[in-house]
Amino acid sequence: MADLSVNIGNLNLKNPVMTASGTFGYGIEFEDFVDLEQIGGIIVKGTTLNHREGNPYPRMAETPSGMLNAVGLQNKGVDYFVEKIYPKIKDINTNMIVNVSGSDIESYVKTAERINELENIPAIELNISCPNVKQGGMAFGVTPDGAAEVVSAVRKAYDKTLIVKLSPNVTNIAEIARAVEAAGADSVSLINTLLGMAIDAEKRKPILSTITGGMSGAAVKPIALRMVWQVAQAVKIPVIGLGGIMNWRDAVEFLLAGATAIQIGTANFIDPAITVKVAQGIDDYLNRHNFASVKDIIGGLEV
């Protein structure tokens, strides 16, 4: 067996496979299907300062090789997370990471402060890229200055590993990644969903209640791969790659493009046990190519 461990900030991941926020609940929803402790890191559902009901139904549309969602950060708020969810997940022996969203700088900072108090949450993933709510952070995530402003503020309030999730709905993602790095982020994860749309021709109506939504799934992989490659060259902090990873081969491609770890999202809906299969597949790949460690292939693209 190859050494699959990687480091992101102060995190040590037993393998580079993580779950993407919003696709794996709080992990416990999948415990019948996989041994959660065999996953390198679990990024739980987006959490905001206050309770959010999210967007009206319908929130989902299947599209060729992908799907659109418009959930809109439905969650019961950070206090509920701390009191009701955290006790259920704190003893899972892997990196349990909370995705944090906000509507203004103050709400990001207050939520991060609350999570900072939780001993067994070693990192947050700051979502400055949700496309599905009017003030879902994407306003911060689409300019270098906006991104730097929120990351700097959270950095002052949060002293564990800070991952910042980037939006692909921008002209130059590398520029934003550099701004986030300069503002103190320990890592960037990308890509969040791409803004998309689906129409029911028969009814002449949009399928989603919000008209537009975030696209994910296999169809977005080439875009995600390109952006991960660009960002990995632009920053020194570790990059976490996601977007359309459906199997171990996709995961290896992201590692070769420069990602230190990867996240699996939509694929969890198709195979709830995909995470551990991808970790196993990466190991098999490394053995087959005689690499002793996964670190040997990170950024190993030969061009």
Added chain:
Amino acid sequence: MKKYILDLTVTENTKLHDSYVLLKLTHSEALPEMLPGQFAEIRVDNSPTTFLRRPISINYVDTEKNEVWFLVRLAGDGTRKLATVNVGDTVNVVLPLGNGFTMPTNSTQRPLLIGGGVGTAPLLYFGKKLQEIGIRPTFLLGARSAKDLLQLDEFKQLGDVYCTTEDGSMGEKGFVTQHTVLSEKQFDSIHTCGPKPMMVSVARYAKQSGIECEVSLENTMACGVGACLCCVENTDEGHVCVCKEGPVFNIKKLLWQI
């Protein structure tokens, strides 16, 4: 209940109708316990237009033959593709998912099971489970036309069957809520599954009559386990997942205008 990812083998694929097939699937080991009203997420072959699993309710469980049945309406690309499986093929399913219908607490209860279209599917297994506790339920089944009423022989073995059709080709002409059995017999609870307008009418009737009523919903879903929050229904507790908190809900929990 523990959920499983299983590779099942097709033992039968019968075309019941232009737009319905009955799939029977078996497993090399004993199938897990399933409750009436629960569903499975069935993987269709992984082609671009049928990317996600299809949620299909459990139609029947034949414990002797170790088979689970799915009544599949050919609604779109996914279900059409699923309908083409052959005997011996492998179908990957995740089950059992969601919460089932509420079982009566004693055998003197008189449940009425109302189904419309493909919504009759979970009622067959519910009827079997009721039979096991000594209850012979009343089934009220509605469809457009006689040919759309499926599995009637199976239903008749489990309970008293009444039908309505919109064209009058079988049973009483009209909608289920207009059937005379509603005034002729007494019921303690109503359990319904079918098109939403039908379930809203049934819920309204139940509320007016003071009868406990639960409905089974089929909101579009992705994960099936309460993770993606796509299939939400508005309830007295806010948005909840149909896949995890449902698909069966007491009408008192829903914010339907009835």
